Amino acid sequence: MTVHHILGAGVMGLCTAVELARRGASVTVHDPLGLPGPHQCSWWAGGMLAPRCEGETAEEIVVNEGLKAVDWWQAQGAEVTRNGTLVVALGRDRAELDRFARRTTGHSLLSAEEVAEIEPLLAGRFSRGLFFAEEAHLDPQAALAALVVRAKELGVRFTTDSAAEGNVIDCRGTAARDILPDLRGVKGEMLILHSSEITLSRPVRLLHPRIPVYIVPRGDGTFMLGATMIESAERNRASVRSVLELLTAAYALHPAFGEAEIVEIGHDARPAFPDNLPRLRHAGGRLCLNGLYRHGYLMAPALARMAADHLLEGRNALLEEALPA
Known part of the structure; x- marks a missing residue:
């Protein structure tokens, strides 16, 4: 079975690991600093699942995909409060x-x-x-911990070894500027x-x-x-x-x-990225999921789903149409 190697154990990496693994893929998450913690920007997020409010300045895709995020987080075991x-x-x-x-x-x-x-x-x-x-909120640190539990239940392997070859998915956030110069x-x-x-x-x-x-x-x-x-x-x-x-x-x-x-x-x-929209982009011989901006907990599940569609089902049209590179 092909092993999917994910670089980065922040919100983007963990969402992708869970989405791939729940569809039956074999996944290893690589992060030299270990499991989620203060070294990741997703640790310091507000935790608002507020796509309608974000629509004040964000594109329509953030609102539409963000509305689906509340159910996704709850389905993965995160404690979500739906009080608007x-x-x-x-x-x-x-x-x-x-x-x-x-x-x-x-x-x-x-x-x-x-x-x-x-x-x-x-x-x-x-x-x-x-x-x-319609809006909700969660505790980001608790939600990341819940994702780790869910990933391990699905058989995801975690390692601090940063070396990865083969099918690599880059979810390193700002560290990926070495291959994404416009980030x-x-x-x-x-x-x-x-x-x-x-x-x-x-x-x-x-x-x-x-x-x-x-x-x-x-x-x-x-x-x-x-x-x-x-x-x-x-x-x-x-x-x-x-x-x-x-x-x-x-x-x-x-x-x-x-x-x-x-x-x-x-x-x-x-x-x-320059337009503040996230991207699935091929660079440096790998698939990069990045550019979450201030919409990490809203958009990471959507990007993870699109990445799984692309990697497991070859659905390139959705990849290009929804979040053009």
């Missing part, structure tokens, strides 16, 4: 909410009373909101906060003309606050300005965040 997404704006930024509504679909307009009904913490703070009922890094920074005084049931996006932010509940009073988008491949530090802006936005959402504990600061560079 709430989008709000401060009074001075009310026009931002109108603009967001025009550029997205699948939402309902909430009054101040309706905002307070679904998120009591925000009672009296926002006169309107947009609710995207770039887009830096993201996030914070993990903890407060026993704050309760949110779903991700909340606070719109701002310059620094829109989102807050994602992770359970037990823990929240993920993110995220910046900086055109830089630098991965090793978070800037004072970014952290200050994120914390200021959280305080604007609710002053109780001013007393929250900063548990962790995360930062990494997301891989992106």
Whole structure:
């Protein structure tokens, strides 16, 4: 049996391993740094499965394929919370909410009373909101761990040996710039906060003309606050300005965040092509799956499915039509 060698154990590599293995393929995942951890940008993701919201700026394929991602993640054993997404704006930024509504679909307009009904913490703070009922969220680190369990159940082998020959699938993210010269890094920074005084049931996006932010509940009073988008491949530090802006936005959402504990600061560079769309591309004698940009948990299952169709069924037309190289 042909062995498919996947380079990289981040979200793209693990999704591909699971998708191939569940169709009966033999798969080995190579990552010199081992299983998923802080060395991968997918470790620091927000975990929002929010394709409707992403449609504000993303192409239609991100919305359409992202809508399928919720069921895919749940089917692989990840814990998915289907409580939708709430989008709000401060009074001075009310026009931002109108603009967001025009550029997205699948939402309902909430009054101040309706905002307070679904998120009591925000009672009296926002006169309107947009609710995207189809959307969901997950804990990225727990979801990656669930994928590892699922992959091993399907017979996937993991190794820290980086040498791979034969049928190689490159899922190395920004490290693949050695064979994908048009790949770039887009830096993201996030914070993990903890407060026993704050309760949110779903991700909340606070719109701002310059620094829109989102807050994602992770359970037990823990929240993920993110995220910046900086055109830089630098991965090793978070800037004072970014952290200050994120914390200021959280305080604007609710002053109780001013007393929250900063548990962790995360930062990494997301891989992106010039048009911010992912690609399945042949380069360096291998199939490369890359360019997830800020849509990793939405689009990795779709790329994995397309790669499996291509490798196991020879469906080149879908490969070229859906995500042209």
